[in-house]
Amino acid sequence: MNNISQKIINKIKKEQIKPLPKWRILLKRALIWVLFIFTLIIGAIFFSFILFQINEVDFRLYPYFNTSIPHFFIISIPYLWILIFFALTYISYIDFKHTGKGYKYPLIIILGANLILSGILGWGIYKSNFPDRVYSEFQHRYPMMTPRIFFHHRPWHQPDRGFLAGRIIEIDDGENPELMEFQDFYQKIWIIEMKQAKIMHKIKLENGFEIKMIGRATSPNTFKAYLIVPWHKNEFKMSGRTMKMPPPFY
DSSP, X not given: OOHHHHHHHHHHHHHTOOOOOHHHHHHHHHHHHHHHHHXXXXXXXXXXXXXXXXXXXXXXXXXXXXSOHHHHHHTTSOHHHHHHHHXXXXXXXXXXXXXXXXXXXXXXXXXXXXXXXXXXXXXXXXXXXXXXXXXXXXXXXXXXXXXXXXXXXXXXXEGGGTEEEEEXXXXXXXXXXXXXXXXXXXOOEEEEEOTTOEEGGGOOOOTTOEEEEEEEEEETTEEEEEEEEESSGGGGEETTEEOOOOOOOO
């Protein structure tokens, strides 16, 4: 028996080291797998919200921002959500490395498999309209927090640059209303002058309807609208056809 083996035996005898019960080893492995699956699912949920927010970015309106498509995309993408998604992917990688045979696989294989699994599962969650339902509920319960968490709001909260979004509180009666009371997503109240506004596809404007507008702020609380569009991109579509956008005003 060599010296190393003898030292190990002496250490076991001296410290009275005993092997762990099998049930504890199995429980530890099970917990690691549970953590791996949990982080994978949470990552997929975050991925579904990333898809939801990117889908809400309406590239048909980018010419009104007087910028390029890449820049318009950059100011609209949900950086925080993407960062959290990759953090969760890395955590699930760490969890998998601690499973029974996880240490045998290289980093690129595990991360790649995690991204693919999260992507497939996240796509399924997105197609189930789960992010849309959560967004609507969150917006109803926490309206002040919504623009700070859902990044596709960001380009539309620049009234000084002519971009405003929110909800109609009250609108003039009649076929051609000229004024409406409006609340943006930060809960600020505005008076909207809409006599010269182009209302896309003649959508019916009514109390509670969410819209985004392009125009100019004429005072701290008044805004002259030149173009009024439904807030949700899917509301652009009528009778199975996507409406044609008018040219920019500049």
